[in-house]
Each structure stands twice: as structure tokens, then as C-alpha cells.
Amino acid sequence: MSTPIIQVAGLDKSFGRTMALDGVELTVDRGEIVVLLGLSGSGKSTLLRHLDGLERPTSGSVRVLGEEVPSLSGRRLRRLRSRVGFVFQQFELVPSLTVLENVLTGALAGLRGPRLGLWSYRRAQRLAALGHLDRVGLLDRAYQRADTLSGGQQQRVAIARALMQEPEILLADEPVASLDPESSEQVMALIREIAADAGLTVVCSLHQVDLALGWGDRIVGLRHGRVVLDTATEGLGKAEVMEIYGRVATATSELEAIERELAATSAATEASPGLRDADADADADPALADEGAR
């Protein structure tokens, strides 16, 4: 197996007296689709921002694409960032610019000096940007102002902007938290498709367990800045899922609602009991043991 694309070890981060991250360990292999699961304030965003060098750790190591991120600065940091796409919860498009120009800003790292206006980008880049817009299904909106688009469309533009970087890793920080359910589904599906097409490694933070279960290959649960869970999603049984809720979520109402939902779906999973049992054994996993030890 090749070296992991992301390696976080013993990462601490404190803002003043609050501990945002506390001894976080995370290893992600190339091509993995990982969900960071946790409530708001659990440290998901802070962890993601460390992976892109937007935050400096208080202590610990963050290796991304073979580079020790905290030791980078200036041009080398920008080069690393250009290899890592970042999708924000609030899209963060420049509202007064056209959709196309917003996508083009993803190419800035490869250009020297400032860019103003569409025509300051090379023709090849404009073509590439249009291609990415087409990929997210918004080619016909290329010359509209970004703020004339709906939330879901804006997030797709933001994804196109990240693609413009031709990234190897895509980080997404609560990409659908500001969207309605239908747009959420579209955007999440789009990220998966694109990841599959381009062989991207994806680390995406979410706070909804049900969404995470259906989407990611692997779930890493965070709570109060600590990793409390790290498991593959494939073939998880009801007991394990409930365990995830117990670890990650706190709201009982949410727990109950999901329990009901699961009761309905588990009937389908019941068909393959052998698999379930096997998984249940396997999932006396290290994370659980760790947590118990504490």
C-alpha cells in the first residue's frame, strides 16, 4: 500500500482557553471518501482548515500530499493549497462577479499576479472553466452574476471553482448545511460522481448521521475535538449505527427519530444476517476500546 495522502498525528489546537482539537489522529488513503461526523463545535471545520493550512496547529503533525503543512509558508504553502480543493458551507463566491469569473479564481494559484476581469485569464483557462461549469450542469449560467443563483447552484459553482484547481484532494466543510433537502441531495451526489471520475480523495464534514451513512465510505466521528469513532460504513448493522449516534449525536429527539427510520430499513438488511453478525464482531473496534479506556 502506498503512503497515505493525509496523515494527522497528535494534533492539538486551542483558541485561547478552549480546546478545539485534542490529540486528533487521522489517516486517509488516496481515493477514500471520508466523512467527518460531529455536531457543530466538535472540531470538524477546524480539522479541515488544518488540512489546507488555513490554521496552524498548537502542536502535532499534519502531513498532506507528502508535505508537512504547518512548516510550509509563502509560495510552497500556496502550491499545496492549489492541489487541495476546498468547498465551504456558505459557498463564498464573490457575489458581484460572474459565475465564470468565480470559477476562474480557482486557477489563481497557477498564475502570477492579480487578475481582474474575464479577459485577464488565458483562453484555455476560460475554456476549462466552462468545461467545469458544464460538469456541474450550469454552463448556461456562465455570464450571470453569482448572487442571482440559488443556494444549490452557488454551491455547484463553488465545486466547479475547486475543480478548476485540478485538485488531488477535495475538502468540503458542511457543503449542504445551508441548502434545502433536494439541493443537498444533488450536491452530495455531484461530489461523489466527480470524486469517482477524477479519482479524488474526499474529506467532507457533516452533522447529519443519516446523510453520512448513505454517502461516505468511512466515517470519522468527532466530539469535543476528539476522534471518538472511525469505521467503514459498508454493512453497518443497527447496533453499530445506534452506537454512532450515541457517540456523535447528543440530541435524544434525533436519536429516536432515526431509530424509527432504522426499524423500517433494517427489515431489508435482515435478509443477510450472516454479514451482519460478522460485522458486529469486527466492530468491537479500536475506537470503542479507546473510548472505554478513557
Place this chain on the structure above:
Amino acid sequence: MTALAPAAAPKLESIAARAPRRRASPERIAAGLTIVALVAASVWALVDIDVSIAGIVDSWGNAERFFERVGTITFPEPAELVSLTALTLGLVLTGTLLAAVISVPVAYLAAGNTTPGPAWRAIGRFITVLTRAVPDIVLAMAFALMFTLGSLPGILAIGIHSVGMIAKLFADAIEQIDEGPRLAVRAAGGSKLQEFTSGILPQVLPSWIATVLHRFDINLRHSVVLGYVGVAGLGLEMSHAFKSLNYSLGIGIAIVMFVLCVVMEIVSSLIRRAMLGAQPTGRGLGDRFVRRVTSARPRTRSTVADASADAPAKVGAASPADLQAVLRRPWDGTRIRNVAWLWGAAAVIVAGVAVCDIHWADLVTVWAKVPAVAVQFWPPSFGSYDWATMSAALTETIAVALAATLLSFVFSLVIGSFAARNVAPNGGIRSGARLLLVGIRGVPEVILAILLIVITGLGSQAGMIALAFGGVGLLGKLIADSFEEVARGPERALVATGATRLQVYASATFPQGVPALIGHGFYLIDTNLRAATVLGIVGGGGIGYYLLNAGQGSNYDVVTSIVLMILVVQLVFEGLAVWMRRVFR
């Protein structure tokens, strides 16, 4: 429970005695006394300047006699008038643009979210304070010594003095941006400069353009005063006319200037409205800039081939040919509008700079003269004047400023209250009051002052009335906005108790607005101090008269001491304002 029961009168009294008195802090008392003292001083100044009905009737007589003596008002020859107007507009435009260009890096340093560090921020702030503090007239005098001929002294005086305000407002705009897009550029690996141009600039550009247009209006009004110290244009011609006692021509030019200011104010506010209304000026300006830098769009076959090779392998529904087609941006209404704006703006700027006929070579040779000029301004001295004369003149200027502020305040409070949505009895009255304020703001008060002073022959009275009039436009709007910003809850509560409109105003709206009123009052004093100095230059008496005299007599050391005196007074009032803001928060 017992409190609700009806109680006997003596018992109530004893309850009142038990209620603890509010502890008045000494600082609050001192601040209150200072305000009382300031108001008393203003009343005294008002009496001393002798603004009375009798005085006004008297001045009417003066005006009649003046017009009998002058006869008809004459204007310059049409051709000359056009060239003078063009020169004035071009000079002000170039100076304002120069200030805008200088202001960009200064604002970048001074804004809290872009500054590289606290020391840089202090430097940025220092530049904004310093450039605002030195009067443009004094700058113009100094530059006139360095540049023998031409329009550069005026351009540089306007350009440097305006940096203070423009950079301050630019920095405010930067501090108000949404940090998200900037963060996105950083996350994509953009450099600091790219963060600025792609993440910040598009967000602040509309506000920046509005600021520059606003400053253009101010500078145009002020250019008439610059004429008194030799800056070419309508102002210079007017001062020449007055100096040679050709009053009919002087008044004619003043009227032209007056109309010009009003027209330009309307034009700039129309532009601001059109721009801030909807469409992206940001991209527009970018387009213009870029189209000049890069030549025409590349259309050769080879580029196309390269492009398709570079294009990503994965495309959705669209074929490379489709993408090529989309690459050509459609000429829709927005684009046509933007491009029209751009070329219009570019044409105006080029024409404005061209009409100034700048001696560019002077910019290279001037540096050798700087030491010699600096020596003339330092050390400060009073020359042939004594301290008593100067302090009396300064007192007169302060008196004019205070009296004008008091008059403005009284009228603004009335008009401003009616212009506030939550005070005005109905929409009609509110719109009427707002319209009145806009109308008053549109009148260039310096030119009004010149006209009044020349016509009535009464220096400080006429100037003070002009200042007070102009102040109503500014202060009335600020007061109206402040009243509209007070919390609505207390008003609703009083309405619910059955209070009358006036009672609600007095008990809920006004008390909440008091801190803002005090702040605005001090702001107006600050503005009026500068304006009162300027009045002296155009014949209104006070310290400005000595400033002009010293400049024309080449006693630049006296100029320095006068500027320092004015600065000290301004700092004192600035300090008072800061203190008041803290105490009456």
C-alpha cells in the same frame, strides 16, 4: 402585593425618601458642564456676531446699494467660460483620481483585516490623519512655490489633502467585506495580492466609486477657494475679478460656479444610484483595465487547438465546440451597459487629465526645490503680527464656527426630527423634510458665503449664516438617521400606554438619540472650524484672513504657525468629542 394597595400620602412620601438617588459620577457632571459651557459660548458668539433681524434688514439695504453700484452681472466670454469650466472640472477630477490611487495602498494598510501588522496600520492611520489635517490651501501655497506654472499645484493639493477622507472610507469598506470569498481565494492557493484583487476588490468597488464621486463634489466646491491662492480655473478668475473691484464679473463667475456644483452633484448622485442600484461595476472596471492590457481576443486556429488540448477530458453534455461557442460572451443588455459605462468613464478621465495640460517634467525636477521651500515654512513665527492679534483672530473664527453650529443644531433638530420615519406624523411630511435636507445639502455653502459676503459687505455675519445654512443639510440628515435607528420597543410601549405623539418623541425617541446628537454636534463643530477658516480667506474675517495675507506676503513661517494654531484647536475639540462619546455612551 402591598404596593398595589392604595396607600396614604405620607406613606408614599416616605417611600420616595427611601428610593436611592442615582449616583452622579464626577466625570458625567464635568462633561455635562462642558456642554453647557459650549452652548453658552455659542450663544455669546451668536450675540457677538450680531445676527439679528435688524442686522439682516440692514444687510438687505447693503445688498441693494451694492447692486446699484455694480449694475448688471456679467459673465466671461462663452469660449473662455467653457475653457475655464473644463479646466476646473479637469483639475478637480485629476486631483481626486490621484487621491483615490494613493488611497488604495493607504487603506490596505489602515484596514484591520488587511494590514500586515499593527505598525503598518499605525502608519496607514497616521497618513490619513496627517493629510486631512493640513489644509489644501496651505498645500497649494507650498506647491505653488515648487511648481512655477501650470495645474500641478492644484492637482497635488487636492490629491494629497483628499487622501485623508478617501483612504479612511476605503478602509472602512474593506473592513466591512464578507471574508468568505477572500478565504476561498486563499484556500485555492492565491497570493495576498490575488486575495485582494479577486476576493476584496470586487466587493468594495461600488462603495469605493461612490466615495470618490462624493469627494469629487466636495473638491469641486472647494476649488473656488483654491483659486484665491493661485490655482487656475474659475476660482482664480473670480478672485482676480473681486481683487480688481470688477464685482459684476466676480458675481457672475460665482453664480456659474454655484450652478456647476449643483449640476455635478446631481450627475454624481445619478451615477451613484445607477451603479449601486443593481449591476456589477466590479467586473465592468475589470473589463476595461484588462482590455487595455491584453490586446484583442486571440482568434487564431492554433490557440483554439491548444485550448481544446488543455481542456479537461471530462465534460458533461457540451462538446468542445459548444464550449467554444459559449466562450464568446453574448452582447446582452448588461454587457452593453457595462462596456458603455467603462468607455464613458475612460473618456471622461482621459479628457480630464488632458485638459489640465500637466507639465510632467516638473514632477522630476521638483525634488531639488523641496529643501528650499521647506526652509521657508520652518521655524514657525508670527512675523509682524503679535500674539494678541492672532488670538483675537482665532477667537473670531472659533466664534463663527460655534455660532453656526448652534444655529444649525436648532434648525436641524426640528427638520431632522420630521425627516425621521418614526417621528414624522405621515409619509408626506417625512419626504418633504428629507427633500428639504437634500436641497440644502446641494447648495455649495462656500460659494453661498462668498456671494453673501460680497453682496452684503458684512464679513463674519454673512459667512456664519452661510455655514449655518449648509450645516442644516448635513446635521439634519444625521439626526434623522439617528432617530430612525433608535430601538422601537420603548416607543411602542409608550404608544400602548396612550401617550401622544409628542410624548412618545420626548420620552422614548429623543432620550435614546441624545448620545448620537452630542456626537453629531461635535462633528459639525469640527467641520465648521475648517469652513470658518476658509471663510476668512474669501473675506469673512478671522484667522483665515491672516492665513491668506501671510501666504500672499510670502511669510510662510507665519502660515505654519497659523496652521499649527488651527490644528491645536481642532485637536482640543476632537479630544472633547472622544471624551463625550465615552461618557455619554
